[in-house]
Amino acid sequence: MHTSWETSESAEAYSRETAAAQWKPMGYPEVFRSLDLTGADDRPLLDFGCGPGFVAHYAAEEYGRNVIGVDVSGSMIEYATAHYDHPLVSYREIPISGGLDFLASEEIGACMSCFVFMQMPSTELQVDACRQIRRVLTPGGRFAMLNTHPGSVGVQFSTLRNGEAGRAYLPGDPMVTSLRTANGSLTLRDFFWRVEDYAHAMEAGGFRDVAIEHLPPPPADPTPHPQFLLLSGRA
Structure with missing residues (x-):
């Protein structure tokens, strides 16, 4: 990841500011809908890049649902374990490569990854992560990937802005994301990727029926620009 999450302060700051930004309407309802979490499948849900654990x-x-939350940041996993413990949730730190070797093939019923792939600095890492997720998903299991929308770079939403206004970004270019709430502000160092780059990662990783949804901001933020990008596919 381009942003350093290796301190307890950074994990706490991220959790505090995203909570203040009222995270629940920020694309997550569509993630849960696309995964059909109300279905009868009793296999675990994988949260790939679970961060501080609130999702x-x-x-x-x-x-x-039983949930397995994984993250490359030990500080995030420590924070999640301390603050978002739940009898149905387990947390585990994974290598920077996103290794899921501790999971058996076809062990997972569904997977979500929210605002994680925009932090990956190369298409190779994105494709490799998709391949690993595809391996552990049961046949037909769904994967939902949520990121901020690359078509809204530089647009100031009520709490969030990705990139600088008026600047043209190329795939893989570093991009600063600014989160601002009444509680304070947080700067995240992400990377710019196009819609087709995310779709390529999923398809090259073995997913089929990849669908793309351009999601608006929450109703409290009346802006005509899409704020979030949701891709979903089947293993």
């Missing part, structure tokens, strides 16, 4: 905790609480 994994919510999914377990709301849908009664």
